[in-house]
Amino acid sequence: MSFDRSHFGLPTISGATRPGTLYRAWTAVRETGPLVYMEDWGMVLTARHDIVSGVLRDDRFGRDGTGVGARDPHAELTPDWNRYVRGSFMELDPPAHSRVRRTVSQAFSVRRISRLEPGLREKARTALDGATGTLDLVSGYATPIALGAISELLDLPQDCHESVVSWSHDIVRLFEPSTGTDVAVQAERATGQFAALVEDLVRARRSNPRDDLLSALAAGGAADLTDIEIIATVILLLNAGHEATVHAITNAIRLIIEHPDAFETIERQVEMEGTIDDRAIAELLRFEPPLQLFHRWTLREVELAGTPLPPGVKVGLALGGANRDPRRFADPETIDLHRSDNPHLSFGSGVHRCIGASLASLELRIAIEEFVRATTARAIELTDAGAWIDSVVFRGRTGLSVTLR
Numbered sequence: 001m002s003f004d005r006s007h008f009g010l011p012t013i014s015g016a017t018r019p020g021t022l023y024r025a026w027t028a029v030r031e032t033g034p035l036v037y038m039e040d041w042g043m044v045l046t047a048r049h050d051i052v053s054g055v056l057r058d059d060r061f062g063r064d065g066t067g068v069g070a071r072d073p074h075a076e077l078t079p080d081w082n083r084y085v086r087g088s089f090m091e092l093d094p095p096a097h098s099r100v101r102r103t104v105s106q107a108f109s110v111r112r113i114s115r116l117e118p119g120l121r122e123k124a125r126t127a128l129d130g131a132t133g134t135l136d137l138v139s140g141y142a143t144p145i146a147l148g149a150i151s152e153l154l155d156l157p158q159d160c161h162e163s164v165v166s167w168s169h170d171i172v173r174l175f176e177p178s179t180g181t182d183v184a185v186q187a188e189r190a191t192g193q194f195a196a197l198v199e200d201l202v203r204a205r206r207s208n209p210r211d212d213l214l215s216a217l218a219a220g221g222a223a224d225l226t227d228i229e230i231i232a233t234v235i236l237l238l239n240a241g242h243e244a245t246v247h248a249i250t251n252a253i254r255l256i257i258e259h260p261d262a263f264e265t266i267e268r269q270v271e272m273e274g275t276i277d278d279r280a281i282a283e284l285l286r287f288e289p290p291l292q293l294f295h296r297w298t299l300r301e302v303e304l305a306g307t308p309l310p311p312g313v314k315v316g317l318a319l320g321g322a323n324r325d326p327r328r329f330a331d332p333e334t335i336d337l338h339r340s341d342n343p344h345l346s347f348g349s350g351v352h353r354c355i356g357a358s359l360a361s362l363e364l365r366i367a368i369e370e371f372v373r374a375t376t377a378r379a380i381e382l383t384d385a386g387a388w389i390d391s392v393v394f395r396g397r398t399g400l401s402v403t404l405r
């Protein structure tokens with residue numbers, strides 16, 4: 001990393017940040033100052049908990065930078081991606097955001113989520129019981145649980161699962177802070193195919209409604225969603241509904257395998273209480289959040305941490321860095337499964353706070369509990385922890401192989 005002070009008077013960091021050294025980079029950012037300028041990403045960046053959390057809850061910062069001059073370098077190559085991915089409610093600001101989010105929240109009821117638990121436990125047990133020899137927890141355990149949950153909610157046919165995983169991977173690669181045209185072309189192709197599938201499913205639900213989330217969305221809800229909004233929302237739910245959760249599950253399991261004291265604590269909780277303490281789930285999410293980096297645009301002139309910024313500045317928010325800020329967390333580099341003061345930002349905060357947080361927490365709980373239970377009957381050994389996926393937005397492993405005897 002090299003430093004100069006040219007952008008907004010901020011220390012400027014040049015040089016790519018790599019997944020393998022991500023937390024070291026977040027620490028360097030935090031220690032350099034409340035804000036730094038990341039030259040390669042063209043953004044002001046913060047890894048401080050108070051600033052990340054403040055920006056997420058401040059309406060002078062927005063997801064949608066189109067009104068303040070944000071430019072998409074791949075716009076001409078990616079009309080479908082812009083229509084259905086950039087056009088989803090996650091990328092909008094209130095009031096457009098609130099209109100769609102309200103409809104989704106209503107359809108995303110506690111009753112619908114809690115009905116999933118027995119089926120998900122069954123899926124988890126089947127994956128572990130049926131496994132002999134080596135099992136890759138990313139593809140053979142976390143993916144069936146995470147994709148199974150959101151697919152069940154949306155009643156997505158089983159024969160579409162493989163395509164949805166592959167399209168989702170291609171789509172989210174375009175969220176990285178700097179990408180080439182090859183990534184844009186692939187993301188566009190995937191979005192077009194994904195949208196065509198969802199359009200067919202929506203049409204089918206309209207002529208034959210069922211008691212599922214997709215039928216509720218296809219009906220448009222009280223806000224009378226347009227077809228584009230419905231398709232964009234379903235793609236967002238299918239995509240956000242499994243990408244982050246797969247990594248959350250495998251990151252958490254890797255952590256407890258690598259920290260036997262944490263494993264024992266959880267094993268004891270499952271044995272004595274029948275479930276894992278909420279504080280333990282929150283701590284695993286704090287320590288290794290699957291989503292590390294989000295951004296907002298300054299929508300007007302603002303002063304942030306003493307630095308005046310004009311409208312149209314991209315502000316990067318390092319959630320993973322904020323989660324380990326020693327100004328906010330006692331002993332942040334230690335996994336403390338009893339941590340009670342834990343305002344982690346892994347699900348974000350403010351108007352865009354993760355709409356799937358309770359579903360994701362349920363999936364994480366089931367996946368860890370069933371995994372720990374299985375180890376009481378069988379010896380499980382971590383045989384290959386894979387590599388970090390090539391991303392600074394998502395944090396997860398390419399694979400996580402265990403041997404079951």
Ligand code: HEM
Pocket residue numbers: 056063089090091101150236237240241242244245248289290291294295345346347348349351352353354355356357359360361
């Ligand atoms: C452990 C797993 C998950 C993590 C860590 C996570 C994290 C996040 C974060 C940080 C945001 C905020 C984005 C922002 O502020 O710009 C978010 C938004 C969102 N998440 Fe999740 N998520 C997870 C699982 C899920 C699941 C299972 C769903 C399923 C429906 C989901 C759906 C969404 C949606 C739709 C949004 C956009 C909300 C909005 O813009 O109002 N997420 N998620």
